[in-house]
Amino acid sequence: MTMDTRHFLTLTDLTPDELRGIVTRAIELKSAHRKGADYTPLKNKTLALIFDKSSTRTRVSFEAAMTHFGGNAIFLTAQDTQLGRGEPIEDTARVLSRMVDIVAMRTFSHDTIEKFAANSRVPVINALTDMFHPCQLLADVQTYQERRGDIAGATVAWIGDGNNVCHSWMNAARLFGFNLRVATPEGYGPNADLLAACASHVDMISSPADAAAGAAIVVTDTWASMGQEGEKTERMTAFEGYIVDRDIMAVAAADAMFMHCLPAYRGLEVAADVIDGEQSVVWSQAENRLHAQKALLEFLLST
Numbered sequence: 001m002t003m004d005t006r007h008f009l010t011l012t013d014l015t016p017d018e019l020r021g022i023v024t025r026a027i028e029l030k031s032a033h034r035k036g037a038d039y040t041p042l043k044n045k046t047l048a049l050i051f052d053k054s055s056t057r058t059r060v061s062f063e064a065a066m067t068h069f070g071g072n073a074i075f076l077t078a079q080d081t082q083l084g085r086g087e088p089i090e091d092t093a094r095v096l097s098r099m100v101d102i103v104a105m106r107t108f109s110h111d112t113i114e115k116f117a118a119n120s121r122v123p124v125i126n127a128l129t130d131m132f133h134p135c136q137l138l139a140d141v142q143t144y145q146e147r148r149g150d151i152a153g154a155t156v157a158w159i160g161d162g163n164n165v166c167h168s169w170m171n172a173a174r175l176f177g178f179n180l181r182v183a184t185p186e187g188y189g190p191n192a193d194l195l196a197a198c199a200s201h202v203d204m205i206s207s208p209a210d211a212a213a214g215a216a217i218v219v220t221d222t223w224a225s226m227g228q229e230g231e232k233t234e235r236m237t238a239f240e241g242y243i244v245d246r247d248i249m250a251v252a253a254a255d256a257m258f259m260h261c262l263p264a265y266r267g268l269e270v271a272a273d274v275i276d277g278e279q280s281v282v283w284s285q286a287e288n289r290l291h292a293q294k295a296l297l298e299f300l301l302s303t
């Protein structure tokens with residue numbers, strides 16, 4: 001690998017054209033997969049998955065993607081590597097990137113993945129940090145595009161915590177050219193520097209209903225992300241009134257989609273009859289993780 005190795009630590013690592021190309025390619029790969037196409041561009045290639053946090057969708061979609069593409073994935077946690085015994089992240093990156101072709105990492109601090117990437121000879125993908133979840137947004141934009149076409153110009157309402165997934169929706173708004181309204185309780189807003197950088201496409205709105213009014217997508221996420229388990233009680237109180245329920249969906253566009261990256265907590269951030277109702281596209285979002293990440297792997301390993 002050369003100095004030109006491309007990483008995907010945030011959506012901003014790719015250009016708007018590259019991002020659109022990946023989403024369009026994901027739709028093609030999904031259709032090919034459904035037709036039973038045998039397409040194995042990553043034969044003999046290895047993906048290392050380094051996960052410091054739990055995962056269902058991200059892990060399985062990356063492992064299945066490598067199987068479909070004819071390659072292999074190795075799942076690693078701190079407990080079964082020397083990371084857990086104090087080997088520096090930089091040294092781990094130098095060693096692993098001499099053995100594997102690409103790495104996906106899920107960790108707490110965004111600095112950790114930046115340090116890893118700075119010392120890696122091969123592409124590094126952010127599989128979620130406390131700050132961002134860019135892979136999720138590839139699948140979410142794909143889910144919208146499959147149903148309605150280009151997301152540019154659409155209005156999206158984020159209701160809930162100003163967390164890692166919210167931050168990636170903010171980046172997506174400026175890169176894909178849609179408008180994002182963010183409604184969070186006081187003290188749980190998104191990162192201020194990122195908000196300033198995304199100001200042209202992101203507005204903070206004080207009430208969930210005002211944010212949702214006329215929106216094409218209403219999206220939320222858990223009120224207590226991984227690593228915030230100790231704050232659960234105070235968060236449940238602070239987020240009262242932020243549930244996405246039928247009243248919220250009723251003020252959105254008549255054909256609005258409900259999105260959630262999952263895992264979801266029914267009765268907290270979303271009412272059961274919304275997530276399990278007709279406007280919900282959450283299972284497509286989850287499925288599209290597979291296809292969007294296949295397009296991402298193909299892109300990073302061919303540039």
Ligand code: CP
Nearest residue numbers: 055056057058261262
């Ligand atoms: N949405 C998502 O990233 O799910 P997992 O935590 O199950 O990977």
Ligand code: NVA
Nearest residue numbers: 163221225226261262
């Ligand atoms: N915001 C959630 C997303 C899980 C996919 C978390 O970080 O736990």
